[in-house]
Amino acid sequence: MDFIRAASLDDALAIKAQRPDITPIAGGTDLMVGINFDHTRPSGLLDLTSVPELAEWSESSGVIRLGAGVPYARIISELGEHLPGLAMAARTVASPQIRNRGTVGGNLATASPSGDAHPALLACGAEVELASVRGTRRMPVAEFFTSVKRNAAEPDELVTAVHLARATGPQQFAKVGTRNAMVISVCAFSVALHPERAEVGTGFGSAAPTPRRAADAEEFLSGELTSRGMWDDPRPLPDTVITRFGELVAAAAAPIDDVRGTASYRRHALGVLARRTAGWTWDEYLTGRQTCA
């Protein structure tokens, strides 16, 4: 095994092109567990924490470009207003020490169905930026997850950033677990209201082979809000609408039984999370509107 500290992004991409088998390491909070327990023995490690370009975020025309190496702690402290859904998800990850190191880039590359950033990224319609010496490309995050712990990156590519619109409406994230910290989610759900385009975004985790959107639920809720004229004239959401939204989210799930929960519990809990978070976002939209008026 060898250990290479990349000095710049160009440097990192050149090394990855020459050595596609080399394993990048960012926060190390997924990778080091495997190395400590001898479950993985990489042929070499490529340290990305020394790459300044990956540790930055910027905003242009309402779109945030979040470097793959920005740790969760900074997303919480610096981007809570811009990206509330992702910041909420970040706050539920592990513990402060892990949040000081762990990154969205690492979460994406691991591509676990339970990665907590994923539902929030899906609900925001984020795009993943991948780079190699051949160039840079972007893809919707939903296409990035290909199967359980598999992603669409080529062997010579690194995840360099995610691009996501600055929030224009309320966003929520919630997960089910046995305590408030240090919990791999039993299931997780995120919802985002996009009033400027009259759309609703969703994402759920730990309830299908990959993180997924609940497209039928999105369409249903945005359709109801539009047909009732409620984007411009917000009124309390009828219970029937919230209930149906929860049912459609649960129907989008394809969970399994495992040590953390049964498939039927997951499906049920996901519906509950969907109803609650939809209620919270709509309440925020309502009160936000009322205070403006």
Added chain:
Amino acid sequence: MRLNLTVNGKLYETDEVWEGESLLHTLRERLGLPGSKNACEQGECGSCTVYLDDVPVCSCMVAAGQAEGCSVRTVEGLADGERLDTVQQSFLDAGAVQCGFCTPGLLVQAHDLIERNPEPTDAEIRESLAGNLCRCTGYEKIMDAVRLAAQRKAVS
């Protein structure tokens, strides 16, 4: 590989560091600093918490090579010579130490909390220490110790 890092203000140059080893292993087994404890090796227990360039991290989750050129502060670096840091003294006075295995990590994490947030609420203390497991105390004495340390730092 060779590794250069500063620990508790002292520069160390170490050879033959294994490329896959954790910073925790380097500190304990190569630099003779066994204060940081090796308990879970998977980031769950917080006993190996150290400052890495002023940010508390689980040193078992950091590859040693990632600390090249960095500054590390371990529990051994909290006291000023023989004089314990306020957080350490408060843990003793509040009876927050039983077997002591979790204590080094708790001390570093609590030290950081009070640095950043001199008047933490109970909820903030609990959230800050959520990644530090203690199997002896039931946490109540630890809560007392952190409250006491914050009070003492405020008046000092």
